[in-house]
Amino acid sequence: MSLPIVAIIGRPNVGKSTIVNRLAGTGAAIVYDEPGITRDRTYVNAYWGDRDFVVVDTGGLVFDDDTEFLPQIREQAALALKEASAALFIVDGQAGICAADEEIAQWLRQQSVPVVLAVNKCESAELGLSQASQFWELGLGEPFPMSGIHGNGTGELLDAVVAHLPLAEDLPDVDEVKIAIVGRPNVGKSSLLNAFVGENRAIVSPISGTTRDAIDTVIERDGKTYRLIDTAGIRRKKNVEYGAEFFGINRAFKAIRRADVVLLVLDAEDGVTEQDQKLVARIEEEGRSCVVVINKWDAVEKDSYTIYDHEKTLKERLYFIEWAEMIFVSAKTGQRVEKILELADVAAAAHKRRVTTSVINEVLEEAVRWHSPPTSRQGRQGKIYYGTQVSTQPPAIALFVNEASRFPENYKRYIERQFRQQLGFVGTPIRLFWRSKKVREVENTGSPTNRATRVKSH
Ligand code: GDP
Ligand code: GDP
Numbered sequence: 001m002s003l004p005i006v007a008i009i010g011r012p013n014v015g016k017s018t019i020v021n022r023l024a025g026t027g028a029a030i031v032y033d034e035p036g037i038t039r040d041r042t043y044v045n046a047y048w049g050d051r052d053f054v055v056v057d058t059g060g061l062v063f064d065d066d067t068e069f070l071p072q073i074r075e076q077a078a079l080a081l082k083e084a085s086a087a088l089f090i091v092d093g094q095a096g097i098c099a100a101d102e103e104i105a106q107w108l109r110q111q112s113v114p115v116v117l118a119v120n121k122c123e124s125a126e127l128g129l130s131q132a133s134q135f136w137e138l139g140l141g142e143p144f145p146m147s148g149i150h151g152n153g154t155g156e157l158l159d160a161v162v163a164h165l166p167l168a169e170d171l172p173d174v175d176e177v178k179i180a181i182v183g184r185p186n187v188g189k190s191s192l193l194n195a196f197v198g199e200n201r202a203i204v205s206p207i208s209g210t211t212r213d214a215i216d217t218v219i220e221r222d223g224k225t226y227r228l229i230d231t232a233g234i235r236r237k238k239n240v241e242y243g244a245e246f247f248g249i250n251r252a253f254k255a256i257r258r259a260d261v262v263l264l265v266l267d268a269e270d271g272v273t274e275q276d277q278k279l280v281a282r283i284e285e286e287g288r289s290c291v292v293v294i295n296k297w298d299a300v301e302k303d304s305y306t307i308y309d310h311e312k313t314l315k316e317r318l319y320f321i322e323w324a325e326m327i328f329v330s331a332k333t334g335q336r337v338e339k340i341l342e343l344a345d346v347a348a349a350a351h352k353r354r355v356t357t358s359v360i361n362e363v364l365e366e367a368v369r370w371h372s373p374p375t376s377r378q379g380r381q382g383k384i385y386y387g388t389q390v391s392t393q394p395p396a397i398a399l400f401v402n403e404a405s406r407f408p409e410n411y412k413r414y415i416e417r418q419f420r421q422q423l424g425f426v427g428t429p430i431r432l433f434w435r436s437k438k439v440r441e442v443e444n445t446g447s448p449t450n451r452a453t454r455v456k457s458h
Contacts, residue, residue, distance in 0.1 A: 003045075004053045004085040004086075004165040004166055005053065005054050005055075005056055005080075005083055005084045005085055006046075006054070006055050006056070006084060006085065006086050006087070006088055006161055006165070007058055007080040007081050007084035007086075007087045007088070007113070008020055008055060008056065008057050008058060008087075008088050008090060009058055009077060009081070009087050009089050009090070009104060009108065010060070010061065010089060010090035010091060011060055011061055011062060011098075011100040011101065011104065012060025012062065013060065013092070014090045014091055014095075014120055014121075015090060015120040015121060015148040015149075016057055016058075016060070016090050017057060018120075018148035018149060019088075019090060019118070019120065020057045022148055022151060022154065023044070023055050023154075023158075024044040024045065024046055024055065044057070048159075048161070048162050049162070051162045051165060053085075053162070053165055055088075056084065058076055058080045059076060059077070061100075061104055063100065063104070063107070064099075064100075081111050081113050084113055085113070085114075085164055085165050085166055086113060086114050086115070086116060086164035086165060087108060087111070087113045087114070087115045087116070088115075088118055088161060089104065089117050089140065090118045090120050091117065091118070091120065091135055092119075092120055092121055093119040093120060093121045093122040093128065093131035093132055093135075093145060094121045094122075094131070095121075096131075097134060097135060097137060097138070101135075101138065105138040105139065105140055114164045115140050115141070116144065116157065116161050116164070117135060117138065117140045117141060117142065117143045117144065118143075118144050118146055118153075118157050119131060119132040119135050119143045119144060119145045119146065120146060120147065120148050121147060121148075121149075122145035122146060122147055122152075122153065123147045123149070123150050123152070125152070128146075128152075128153070129145060131145060132144065132145035142160075144157040175225065176224075176225035176226060177224070177225070177226050177227070177260050177261060177344060177348045178226075178227045178258060178259045178260045178261070179226055179227065179229065179259060179260070179263060179344055180229040180255035180256050180258065180259035180261075180288075181193060181228060181229065181255075181263045182252040182256060182262055182264060182265065183263075183264060183266060183279070183293075184270075184273065184275050184276065186267070187265045187266060187267045187270075187295055187296075188265060188267070188295040188296060188331045188332075191295075191331035192263070192293070192295065192329075192331040193217060193228055194331070195337045196219055196228060196337065197219060221338075221341055224345070226341060226344070229258055229259055249275070249278065252279060253282055256279070256282055256283055256286050256288055257286055259288055260289065260351055260352075260393070261288065261289045261290065261291060261344045261347045261351070262283050262288050262289070262290045262291075263290075263291050263293050263340065263344070264276065264279055264280065264283065264290055264291070264292050264293065264321075264324070265293045265295050266294050266295065266314070267294075267296050268295060268296045268299065268300045268310070268328065269296060269299060269300060271313065271314065271317065272314060272318060277317075280320050280321050281320060283321060283429075284321055284429055287393070287394035287429050287431065288351075288394070288429075289324075289347035289348060289350065289351040289394070289427050289428040289429070290321050290324040290347065290427065290428075291324060291325050291326075291327060291343045291344055291347055292314070292324050292325070292326045292327070293327055293329055294310065294314070294326065294327065294328045294329065295329055295330065295331055296330060296331075296332070297328040297329055297330045297335065297336075298330040298332055298335065299330075307328060310328070311326060314326060321429070323420065323426070323427065323428065323430075324347075325343045325347065325427050327339060327340055327343060343427065346426055346427055347426065347428055350395075350424060350428040351392070351393050351395070351427075351428040352393050353392065353423070353424075353425065354389055355389050355395070355423055356389075357387070357388045357389070359423070360387045360389060360397060360419075360423075361386050361387060363418055363419060363422045363423060364384055364386070364399075364415070366418070367414070367415055367418040368384060371411075371414060373407055373411055374408060374411060376406060380403070380406055382401055382402065382403060382406035382407045382411070383402040384399055384400070385400045385401060385437060386399075386400055387399045390433070394428050394429045394430055394431060395425060395430045396430070396431040396432075396433065397419065397430065397431070397432050397433070398432075398435055399415070399432060399433065399434050399435065400435050400437050401435065401436060401437065402437060403436050404434040404436045405436075407434060412434065415432065416430060416432055419432075
């Protein structure tokens with residue numbers, strides 16, 4: 001489901017981030033003083049009463065200066081306004097009207113989006129009204145005195161904002177594949193993102209669940225929409241001082257959680273490192289589909305065996321996601337970059353595929369016919385009664401059997417392989433739940449301690 005968007009507009013230092021953090025209700029306010037850090041649009045979820053919406057923080061708008069990121073901020077703000085249902089224009093009540101506010105107001109009046117004017121830093125109720133009233137001059141209607149830090153005035157302000165928002169059910173559904181680009185620093189994540197985006201400036205739009213930890217870029221190919229969740233970000237390129245820790249593994253974990261498909265980017269020359277293994281483990285734990293992208297393929301000296309050799313070594317080290325497709329690319333030359341999206345499509349489709357119970361049972365019958373469950377030394381044999389898919393993303397199949405412990409690991413893996421091969425679960429983890437139909441005593445008696453006491457009292 002998509003949500004209506006409110007674009008936060010204002011010059012630097014008026015309190016935009018403070019207000020966004022208050023609206024997001026995170027408590028853990030992140031107010032960046034460094035210029036540039038919020039120059040990309042960040043989306044956060046907010047709600048007022050029973051209305052959910054998304055707030056997009058556009059960065060500080062400055063019109064009369066073209067240094068550094070400022071032209072880009074303006075471009076981002078314009079894009080944000082295009083997709084917004086309302087703009088929240090923030091000014092500083094303590095500073096009063098300044099030329100920059102007038103310029104922004106003039107620009108906003110030319111846009112077709114309804115504008116709500118918030119006069120921030122009005123902590124005192126008596127002073128607030130007079131502080132705010134001077135902003136009538138901007139020609140944008142009623143100024144709402146408020147304080148982002150103290151919270152006063154936000155109620156009336158939000159009433160005015162949500163009055164402009166369409167109901168969520170009236171907004172079109174977004175059908176998109178969410179792709180997280182993760183990997184160690186320097187493997188080429190940003191280069192890859194840029195290769196996807198190309199010269200055409202990305203269209204960026206929000207969905208629920210978007211956080212300020214990653215920049216989303218939305219691209220389109222053949223009428224399909226892909227949301228790229230980039231954890232390193234173009235930001236880091238120009239803000240190297242924030243370093244790898246700031247854009248570290250936790251961001252990657254969060255991006256993985258939000259994604260349908262994870263692109264695990266490796267450097268062809270470095271192979272799989274310990275950090276990659278951590279990402280791999282997380283991808284598998286979260287049940288996300290995955291494409292392993294081996295980048296910088298242009299830098300590897302190759303002969304005809306190279307791909308085969310690499311693939312073999314990599315597969316061994318990527319054991320936990322052996323189901324993931326692997327692709328050798330160069331973000332630098334663009335070689336096979338577009339093919340990544342095709343693999344991502346396949347993986348995303350498999351991730352949400354639902355298979356009927358009758359098909360599952362056909363596969364099971366066939367699998368058992370070829371290779372029946374082993375018989376234990378006591379002469380007991382595992383028997384599979386039937387299976388059914390219980391959920392998707394990732395696909396999960398419950399198998400009802402006489403006694404789960406009678407199926408050794410290698411047999412379980414065999415069954416899983418059969419599902420993959422016969423049902424085309426490519427690029428996605430699948431979960432199998434082996435459920436004993438006959439409930440075992442251990443499960444009946446609760447925790448081991450309980451059981452121990454019970455035994456004693458007998
Ligand atoms: P942004 O650049 O517009 O995102 O502004 P910030 O949210 O980073 O805030 C700029 C400065 O204004 C910070 O020092 C904030 O502490 C301060 N500030 C934000 N909101 C308020 C407020 O309601 N009252 C007062 N007095 N200061 C505020
Ligand atoms: P990130 O930290 O993962 O975002 O990596 P970057 O995209 O910033 O790339 C790190 C370095 O690797 C840069 O110097 C890039 O020019 C270089 N690089 C990225 N992709 C390729 C590639 O496909 N081939 C080669 N030879 N170098 C690349």
